[in-house]
Structures are given as structure tokens and as C-alpha cells.
Amino acid sequence: MTLRAGVMGFPISHSLSPRLHGYWIRKYDLDASYDAFEVKPETLMETIEGLKRDCAAKGDVFRGCNLTIPLKETIVDQVDVLESAAAEIGAVNTVVVGADDRLFGRNTDGIGFTDNLAAEIDLNRFKGGTALILGAGGAARAILYALAQMGFSKILLSNRTRARAEDLAKSLKKVPIEVADWDMRDALVSTADLIVNTTSLGMRGQPPLQISLKALKAGAAVTDIVYTPLETDLLKDARSGGHIAIDGLGMLLHQAKAGFEAWFGVKPEVDDALRAFVLQGLNGD
Ligand code: ATR
Numbered sequence: 550m551t552l553r554a555g556v557m558g559f560p561i562s563h564s565l566s567p568r569l570h571g572y573w574i575r576k577y578d579l580d581a582s583y584d585a586f587e588v589k590p591e592t593l594m595e596t597i598e599g600l601k602r603d604c605a606a607k608g609d610v611f612r613g614c615n616l617t618i619p620l621k622e623t624i625v626d627q628v629d630v631l632e633s634a635a636a637e638i639g640a641v642n643t644v645v646v647g648a649d650d651r652l653f654g655r656n657t658d659g660i661g662f663t664d665n666l667a668a669e670i671d672l673n674r675f676k677g678g679t680a681l682i683l684g685a686g687g688a689a690r691a692i693l694y695a696l697a698q699m700g701f702s703k704i705l706l707s708n709r710t711r712a713r714a715e716d717l718a719k720s721l722k723k724v725p726i727e728v729a730d731w732d733m734r735d736a737l738v739s740t741a742d743l744i745v746n747t748t749s750l751g752m753r754g755q756p757p758l759q760i761s762l763k764a765l766k767a768g769a770a771v772t773d774i775v776y777t778p779l780e781t782d783l784l785k786d787a788r789s790g791g792h793i794a795i796d797g798l799g800m801l802l803h804q805a806k807a808g809f810e811a812w813f814g815v816k817p818e819v820d821d822a823l824r825a826f827v828l829q830g831l832n833g834d
Contacts, residue, residue: 551609553600554812555584557593558617566615568830569805573817581813586614590623601646612812613645613652615805618687628654638691639720643808658691661804663699668803668819669795670770674742676700681741683707683734683758684748685714688774690721692747697724705741707734709748739764744787746773751781762786773797777831798824798831
């Protein structure tokens with residue numbers, strides 16, 4: 550009996566998740582598989598139900614899947630149980646098929662973000678602190694939720710399109726967000742204990758992120774969700790100023806742990822060997 554899972558999205562060919570989960574399946578020597586499925590929003594539910602049936606017919610079990618763009622919001626109203634983080638964030642990145650056949654919708658992006666930071670720094674330093682978040686797109690939602698859970702008392706949200714930041718702040722009522730103009734970002738740097746880039750700026754092929762870290766407090770940390778390149782100019786700048794800089798690949802690795810454990814029954818480890826293996830995939834090896 551093979552336990553099956555996978556990642557669904559459109560497009561899906563660039564997803565690193567099969568490489569990541571495949572590594573763990575081999576490492577823990579499991580009778581399991583994890584595949585990529587190209588799925589459009591209108592066929593998501595029938596694809597999941599079809600996989601459940603097809604697997605059962607072969608004596609296998611379809612245990613669930615990760616969802617990526619554009620499916621994370623599609624399924625929110627369609628799962629049987631929407632777990633609290635997913636409800637708060639308004640998006641599901643992990644679906645688990647329960648023993649009773651019900652679909653559970655989770656969001657592990659926030660915990661992935663938090664665990665990635667926790668691997669490098671003591672998060673207690675952020676209790677009551679201020680975070681500066683750049684960008685208000687899809688990736689920002691889970692990160693804002695995670696920051697509130699970490700105990701930041703003020704989250705400054707700066708986005709090129711201010712209205713988008715305002716909508717996000719309104720929809721995340723439990724998160725203490727103050728919206729700031731995009732042009733104010735340099736002026737806000739001095740107040741931040743943590744800066745997070747959630748925009749696509751600085752990614753290979755995209756314009757650079759322009760921000761001056763000159764006024765950043767000693768002991769403040771900087772993290773970027775961009776991981777191509779792994780060491781973005783933002784992180785280079787932070788490191789050269791003596792600050793803690795945390796790259797975005799770890800968020801991808803850490804968000805995957807909870808799904809893997811729920812589907813396959815093994816709590817997997819994020820270590821340097823996994824990181825190196827996923828990085829090889831990123832570099833096209
Ligand atoms: P996703 O949902 O995957 O996060 P997105 O919704 O397109 O992607 O969000 C990308 C983020 O990068 C947004 O915050 C976007 O700002 P806008 O809301 O103003 O579009 C930001 N972004 C992209 N290109 C930018 C640029 N040239 N300057 C400033 N911000 C930019």
C-alpha cells in the first residue's frame with residue numbers, strides 16, 4: 550500500500566516540492582510518493598476526489614496535497630474542516646485527507662516562516678517589537694499572521710499600491726498592522742526589529758528592491774522571501790552592516806514539514822543536506 554500525496558497548481562512544472570518531499574521519502578525509506586499535478590481552479594475538487602478513488606481502487610491511499618498558485622484560495626470554502634490558521638490567513642496550502650475521508654484545510658506558510666527564523670535566532674527578542682513588511686501580495690498574508698503570533702506589537706506594512714495594504718490590514722483584524730506609504734520605507738527602517746521583503750523585487754529578472762538599511766538598529770534582523778538568488782542584495786546589505794540576514798529558502802523547506810508528517814506519519818528534519826539537495830534543483834542540476 551503506497552501512501553500518495555502531491556502538489557497541485559497551474560503552472561506546476563517549476564515547483565520544488567516534489568524534489569523536497571522525494572528527498573524525505575527516500576531518506577525515511579517510506580512506501581510513499583509525491584507528484585506534481587497541473588490543475589486549474591475549476592477542476593480542483595474533482596481532481597482530489599478522483600485521486601482518492603483511483604488510489605483506493607489500486608489499494609493505495611491518497612493522503613492529501615499541497616496547493617500553490619492559483620489554488621490556495623479556491624479551496625477555502627470547499628474543505629470539510631478549515632483549520633484556524635488557514636481561516637485567519639484566508640488560504641490553504643496543505644490539504645490532509647482524514648481517516649474518515651474528510652478534507653482538512655491547513656495553512657503551514659506562517660509556521661514555515663516562523664520556524665525558518667527560529668532556526669537562526671531566538672524569537673523572544675521580537676516580543677513587543679516592531680516589524681517592517683514590504684509588500685502586500687499573496688505571500689504577505691501568512692507572514693503577517695505569523696508575525697502577530699510571534700508577539701510583535703506593531704507591524705508596519707508598506708506596499709507600492711497602498712490600497713492593497715489597506716485591504717490586507719482590514720482583512721487581518723487580529724494583526725496589529727499600520728499601513729505606510731511605499732515612499733516612507735527608508736524613514737521607517739530605524740524603528741524596525743525585523744524587516745521582511747515579501748515583494749518580488751530583487752528576484753532574478755525583476756527590478757532591485759531599493760531601500761537603505763543605514764539606520765537599522767544594531768541587533769535587528771532582515772529576511773527575504775525571494776530565494777533566487779539565495780543571497781539577495783537586501784540580505785547582502787544587511788550582513789555587511791553586521792545584521793542577521795535570513796534567506797527565503799528555509800521558509801519553503803519548513804512549511805513542508807507539517808504536511809509530510811500528516812500524510813506519511815514521519816516528522817521530517819530540515820538540515821543542510823536537504824537544503825543543498827533542493828538548491829541543486831534550483832540551479833537546474
Ligand atoms: P504574490 O501574490 O505571489 O505575492 P503579487 O500579488 O503579484 O504576488 O505581489 C507581489 C508584491 O510585489 C506586491 O506587493 C507588489 O506590489 P503591488 O501590490 O503594488 O503590485 C510588489 N511589487 C511587484 N513589483 C513591484 C515594483 N516594481 N515596485 C514595488 N513593488 C512591487
